[in-house]
Amino acid sequence: MTISFSLAGKAALVTGANTGIGQAIAVALAEAGADVALAGRSEPAETLRMIGATGRKAVSIAADLSTIEPVDRVIDEAVNALGRIDILVNNAGIIRRNDLADFTEEDWDAVVDTNLKSLFFLSQAAARHMAAQGSGKIINIASLLSFQGGVRVPSYAAAKSGVAGVTKAMANELASKGVQVNAIAPGYIQTNNTAALQADETRNRQILERIPTGRWGSPEDIAGAAVFLASPASDYVTGHILAVDGGWLAR
Numbered sequence: 275m276t277i278s279f280s281l282a283g284k285a286a287l288v289t290g291a292n293t294g295i296g297q298a299i300a301v302a303l304a305e306a307g308a309d310v311a312l313a314g315r316s317e318p319a320e321t322l323r324m325i326g327a328t329g330r331k332a333v334s335i336a337a338d339l340s341t342i343e344p345v346d347r348v349i350d351e352a353v354n355a356l357g358r359i360d361i362l363v364n365n366a367g368i369i370r371r372n373d374l375a376d377f378t379e380e381d382w383d384a385v386v387d388t389n390l391k392s393l394f395f396l397s398q399a400a401a402r403h404m405a406a407q408g409s410g411k412i413i414n415i416a417s418l419l420s421f422q423g424g425v426r427v428p429s430y431a432a433a434k435s436g437v438a439g440v441t442k443a444m445a446n447e448l449a450s451k452g453v454q455v456n457a458i459a460p461g462y463i464q465t466n467n468t469a470a471l472q473a474d475e476t477r478n479r480q481i482l483e484r485i486p487t488g489r490w491g492s493p494e495d496i497a498g499a500a501v502f503l504a505s506p507a508s509d510y511v512t513g514h515i516l517a518v519d520g521g522w523l524a525r
């Protein structure tokens with residue numbers, strides 16, 4: 275029996291890959307053999323260079339995913355540039371922090387639209403191609419707040435809980451078409467998204483005290499799970515939310 279983690283000949287699309295977790299995943303997919311399209315609102319110059327150094331093809335697609343307006347164009351451009359789409363990583367996301375009493379409609383809509391609504395409709399557009407070719411992998415970036423309520427981030431908890439639900443809903447419908455849909459729930463990872471938490475001495479200490487591994491995660495800590503879920507090695511895994519959290523949820 276040969277278990278394959280190779281992505282040779284595969285075409286991937288990663289959203290929000292100019293920095294952080296998305297960048298680490300995009301580079302890891304390329305190292306495993308995939309050509310990669312990067313969709314986001316900031317030019318991913320560094321990621322393009324890093325993928326170029328692996329010898330794989332990388333293209334950039336400009337798209338603001340705070341609305342679903344660009345989703346069909348993003349998938350069309352990825353397919354035109356790479357010839358097909360085998361892997362979609364829905365990574366782009368934002369967070370807004372405030373006390374419940376002061377939480378605004380703007381902070382609700384911005385997070386739910388970017389983190390959940392665009393994720394669903396981009397997946398829908400990608401799934402049309404994947405179902406037609408009889409194979410595909412959709413990987414959603416969820417969160418510990420797909421399982422927990424968090425502190426001062428109600429729209430983020432709602433959106434990421436929704437990501438877990440929609441991952442399972444899509445997995446059920448696409449399984450018979452050869453498409454697997456899974457999510458990764460990162461723990462506390464050192465990126466722009468958590469800069470405020472890292473800078474808050476009290477919260478930083480509280481967080482570290484609860485992580486059995488005793489350290490924040492790095493974006494590269496997430497990349498191995500993404501390669502697994504993108505590869506043939508995970509063909510019998512679908513509808514799963516894989517925590518990569520240094521043991522946080524086990525505590």
Ligand code: NAP
Nearest residue numbers: 290294295315316338339340366367417462463465466467
């Ligand atoms: P990050 O460095 O801030 O990356 C977020 C990415 O999403 C950036 O590329 C950002 O682009 C992009 N993005 C945000 N809004 C967008 C929009 N409207 N259109 C297109 N792209 C947009 O933070 P990160 O931690 O790597 O976050 C990546 C994912 O992991 C997010 O879904 C986040 O919720 C999730 N996550 C992170 C952690 C953690 O501890 N860091 C934990 C659990 C889950 P810009 O650079 O242009 O803003």
